[in-house]
Amino acid sequence: MWHNLAVGIGAAMTLANLASLTFGTLVGIVVGILPGIGPMVGMVVLLPFTFSLAPDVALSMLLGVFCGGYFGGAVPAILMRTPGVPSSLVTSFDGFPLTQRGEAQTALSAALLGSFGGGIISVVILVFLAPLLAHVAASFGSPEYFAAALFGVTLVVMANRDMLMQGILLLGLGLWFSTVGIDGATLSPRFCFGTLFMQNGLHIVPVCLGLFGVGQTLLLVESRILLTEKMNLARNTLDFSRLLVAAKYWKTLIRSGIIGTFVGLLPGTGSILASFMSYEAAKRASKHPEDFGRGTPEGCLASEAGNNAVPAGAMIPLLTLGIPGEALSAVLLGVFTINGIYPGPLLLVKQPVLINTLYFSIFLINIIAFLMLALWLRPFAMIVRVSPRVLAVNIMLISVVSIYAVNTRLFDAAVAVFMGVLGYILLRLKWPIVNLVMGVVLGEMLENRLRESLSIGDGNPLIFFTRPISLALIVLTLLVVVVPLYRDRRNGRGQIAGKRA
Amino acid sequence: MTTAPEKNSRVHDLLAAVLGGMAALLLATSPWNVDTEGPDPFYKGPLIFPLIVLSMMTLAAIPAWVRLLRPPQDSTWHLDGRGLPVKTAVVLGLLIAALMGLVVIGLEASCAGFLVVALYYLGRRGWVQLVVMPVVVTLLIVVVFKYLLGIFFPTPLIMDWMGG
Incomplete structure (x- = not known):
């Protein structure tokens, strides 16, 4: 174990990996600071560039964007009450009042310390929890994998249950996209409509790049210019003396980091819930709960520690079961599979060096992101002054050129543009687009496991009910569907859920 | 929300x-x-x-x-009050044209052309945004894709046509 850890640290410290994760973190902070863009756009735009990189280097770059985005999101939330990423909304509850009182440096110090601490705590939990979960998952067969994936997908769908039917439709659409092309098991063409291009299938890269790189930026074309005149920072760097004020809340930091990691572990929950739960827990435990919402550094610290613990938390089911919890980790899963690496319990045994490299890379990313933001706080904050429309046209151009460059095929770029239009419509209607991404990424795995399970059971679907783990997971899945719907109906919210399709 | x-x-x-x-x-x-x-x-x-x-x-x-x-009584076609996405549709049209341009007129002309026209359409008027930015971004794209990543872009069709 120690040998693998040492080799992993060595691999993470190579020049290529350090450059890659530093670049990824830089991109992540920038896209996190820019409202309306976010780490997902950063990740998908960089995705085609990772094809020429080694898997660990590619993943480190994308993890940098993932974590860096959450670090950056707090800056506009505190200075302008405009969260760069949705989960930073909670940070603005206390961050902006502090800014109004002239204590922006205190708020930013608390947010950065929270992000850093939450990130580090979650890595430590990841290192210890992942092998335990992998040990349990080692006894999984196809029915258990199918049931676990079904459970994960159901959690994601039910997380957006106010748009339940839309969520099911999008999940179905994503799953159908995954079936287009040559079927791996029988080599039969499916839904190719007589064309040769479609036989390659709808690859995750043009789909995600289109949905986010093009779709999100098309939406940005319509956005208004942010009012940034009042945004001001007294100095270029973070006021490090303010870190001591924030460090007083070390108990809140640890609690929030733990909450964020476990929320991130559950599919469908996401960073917004992690922020809210950490914030509420801090408020309940505080001696001065009345200060929350009026401007207390403890609120900023709790919220940021919670949301920045999510990336490492989300890596736990991803690495051990191959089940991503949300769109960002779904893209990471795509990178694994593109490189011929299939996450699951055996990954920790077969690729210990890669896993340890990733662990240490996340650790380094948190340090680098903290230092970058602390040392260049004002230059980063000023990024919000760039016009969103100017950014939008540049990002969409880079997106289509990069997808064309992968195979120099116009078809791939056309798929990205089509997905961009679809993404624009879905984002404007505020449909849960994460379901579509989950469908595309998990489709192949779900289908293969279903067919393997049915083969084991000679075509009898009761196979899922005769094995204890899969039965337990199916029961859990049913509970995840029935209990919230029953509660909603009892609370009167069921009418809203039932109205919309 | x-x-x-x-x-x-x-x-x-x-x-x-x-x-x-x-x-x-x-x-x-x-x-x-x-x-x-x-x-x-x-x-x-x-x-x-x-x-x-x-x-x-x-x-x-x-x-x-x-x-x-059978629409419910209170239902309307009103969505978010932002109107029809005309600007978005035009920019999308320009993007599709730029994509076609990659094959017809090549990477450099297509990228620079898209940026100039799209930024002008979106109300940008300064020479920095209409001249410097398209040139710099196009140069970056060319350097990254052609030289750093070593990707071969097919010869633009216009070259074939001009060459007879």
Whole structure:
């Protein structure tokens, strides 16, 4: 174990990996600071560039964007009450009042310390929890994998249950996209409509790049210019003396980091819930709960520690079961599979060096992101002054050129543009687009496991009910569907859920 | 967060019905769209999963179809008050033209042309944004893709045409 850890640290410290994760973190902070863009756009735009990189280097770059985005999101939330990423909304509850009182440096110090601490705590939990979960998952067969994936997908769908039917439709659409092309098991063409291009299938890269790189930026074309005149920072760097004020809340930091990691572990929950739960827990435990919402550094610290613990938390089911919890980790899963690496319990045994490299890379990313933001706080904050429309046209151009460059095929770029239009419509209607991404990424795995399970059971679907783990997971899945719907109906919210399709 | 009027817009039902209709059509035609020749029994074959998925989509769209045919009294087509996305449609058209341009006039001309026209259309007038930025971004794209990543872009068709 120690040998693998040492080799992993060595691999993470190579020049290529350090450059890659530093670049990824830089991109992540920038896209996190820019409202309306976010780490997902950063990740998908960089995705085609990772094809020429080694898997660990590619993943480190994308993890940098993932974590860096959450670090950056707090800056506009505190200075302008405009969260760069949705989960930073909670940070603005206390961050902006502090800014109004002239204590922006205190708020930013608390947010950065929270992000850093939450990130580090979650890595430590990841290192210890992942092998335990992998040990349990080692006894999984196809029915258990199918049931676990079904459970994960159901959690994601039910997380957006106010748009339940839309969520099911999008999940179905994503799953159908995954079936287009040559079927791996029988080599039969499916839904190719007589064309040769479609036989390659709808690859995750043009789909995600289109949905986010093009779709999100098309939406940005319509956005208004942010009012940034009042945004001001007294100095270029973070006021490090303010870190001591924030460090007083070390108990809140640890609690929030733990909450964020476990929320991130559950599919469908996401960073917004992690922020809210950490914030509420801090408020309940505080001696001065009345200060929350009026401007207390403890609120900023709790919220940021919670949301920045999510990336490492989300890596736990991803690495051990191959089940991503949300769109960002779904893209990471795509990178694994593109490189011929299939996450699951055996990954920790077969690729210990890669896993340890990733662990240490996340650790380094948190340090680098903290230092970058602390040392260049004002230059980063000023990024919000760039016009969103100017950014939008540049990002969409880079997106289509990069997808064309992968195979120099116009078809791939056309798929990205089509997905961009679809993404624009879905984002404007505020449909849960994460379901579509989950469908595309998990489709192949779900289908293969279903067919393997049915083969084991000679075509009898009761196979899922005769094995204890899969039965337990199916029961859990049913509970995840029935209990919230029953509660909603009892609370009167069921009418809203039932109205919309 | 979606507001109540946005959520009650019939546009949601229209999109759900379109997706559900597409799924129903694919479901009905799937035996012709999936090559099922082979010795495998049905449950091992390539058709079972698409059938499950498309059935799920079709069923999920039924409430939307019903509401489209019998709209509730308070429902409207109003979505978010932002109007028709004319600017977005024009920029999308320019993007598609730029994509075609990659093959016809080449990477450099296509990228620079798209940026100049799109930025001008979106109200940018300064020379920095209309001249310097397109040139710098195009240079960056060329350096990264052609030289750093070593990607070969096919010779633009216009070169072939000009060359006879």
